[in-house]
Amino acid sequence: MKKMECPSCAMNVDAKNKACPICGYEFPKPNPEWVWLAIILIVIFLLCTIV
């Protein structure tokens, strides 16, 4: 089982949990849109520095 550390109580909990079973902290789910936005911004930044 994949484990992850709760950022709120620092306990190792199952990564499949949507929220921490110990303290109830809701884990932020990874957003693919943010990843794409970051990639696009990096590409624009690189183009600006090269030109």
Ligand SMILES: [Zn+2]
């Ligand atoms: Zn917790």
